[in-house]
Amino acid sequence: MNTLELLPAVDVRDGQAVRLVHGESGSETSYGDPLEAALTWQRAGAEWLHLVDLDAAFGTGDNRAQIAEVARSMDIKVELSGGIRDDASLAAALATGCTRVNIGTAALENPEWVAKIIAEYGDRIAVGLDVRGTTLRGRGWTRDGGDLYETLARLDSEGCARYVVTDINKDGTLQGPNLELLRNVCAATDRPVVASGGVSSLDDLRAIAGLVPEGVEGAIVGKALYAKAFTLEEALEAVSR
Numbered sequence: 001m002n003t004l005e006l007l008p009a010v011d012v013r014d015g016q017a018v019r020l021v022h023g024e025s026g027s028e029t030s031y032g033d034p035l036e037a038a039l040t041w042q043r044a045g046a047e048w049l050h051l052v053d054l055d056a057a058f059g060t061g062d063n064r065a066q067i068a069e070v071a072r073s074m075d076i077k078v079e080l081s082g083g084i085r086d087d088a089s090l091a092a093a094l095a096t097g098c099t100r101v102n103i104g105t106a107a108l109e110n111p112e113w114v115a116k117i118i119a120e121y122g123d124r125i126a127v128g129l130d131v132r133g134t135t136l137r138g139r140g141w142t143r144d145g146g147d148l149y150e151t152l153a154r155l156d157s158e159g160c161a162r163y164v165v166t167d168i169n170k171d172g173t174l175q176g177p178n179l180e181l182l183r184n185v186c187a188a189t190d191r192p193v194v195a196s197g198g199v200s201s202l203d204d205l206r207a208i209a210g211l212v213p214e215g216v217e218g219a220i221v222g223k224a225l226y227a228k229a230f231t232l233e234e235a236l237e238a239v240s241r
């Protein structure tokens with residue numbers, strides 16, 4: 001059986017590594033320098049970094065230069081997210097050398113462009129399905145963007161390689177992942193799924209790892225690591241069995 005991949009998250013707002021609650025602007029807790037945070041996860045044995053430009057996602061500016069510096073400083077794989085919505089922002093993201101980008105809003109608002117970049121870049125494009133219930137949310141999770149399963153079927157038919165599925169109601173809450181949502185998405189697609197939102201304990205990670213045979217490939221871990229609920233070393237050990 002494959003091991004669950006873990007992607008520690010570094011979300012950047014106003015130059016700082018932060019965690020939000022339910023993705024709500026203004027709910028930030030700050031954790032200092034993003035590069036230091038990223039290097040901490042790399043030193044602890046991470047194979048992936050989930051790196052998000054939150055200002056670009058919210059439309060409150062961007063942290064593009066800093067994000068690029070972090071991505072370029074990593075020896076590990078980087079999934080880059082936030083504000084990648086057109087050719088220029090995609091080119092800048094890919095030029096950082098990141099392994100893949102995660103597209104949210106554009107997959108809801110600009111499906112033709114997303115179909116084009118999926119065809120062009122294949123595995124380097126993941127789509128972030130950020131949901132409340134089964135309704136997708138875009139523009140910093142402030143606007144409805146259609147039905148999860150209809151969008152998933154469309155993206156599947158266009159060849160999307162992978163989905164990052166976030167339950168907004170769980171994100172940043174330390175309330176445990178939405179396993180039912182993950183199971184339902186895995187049942188609806190044969191593409192790998194990266195789970196995001198709610199991880200609070202090693203048992204949560206073991207529960208997500210139990211979904212690897214159903215199609216879950218990885219889990220993003222944010223607040224739990226910053227709040228020191230467990231260490232990344234412990235997390236990696238927990239999912240390696």
Ligand SMILES: O=C(O)c1ccccc1N[C@@H]1O[C@H](COP(=O)(O)O)[C@@H](O)[C@H]1O
Nearest residue numbers: 023057081082083084103104105128140
């Ligand atoms: O990660 C968050 O906490 C988050 C909160 C609010 C909005 C977005 C958030 N994260 C990431 O941003 C991308 C979406 O960016 P865009 O819509 O493509 O500009 C999403 O995939 C999340 O990974």
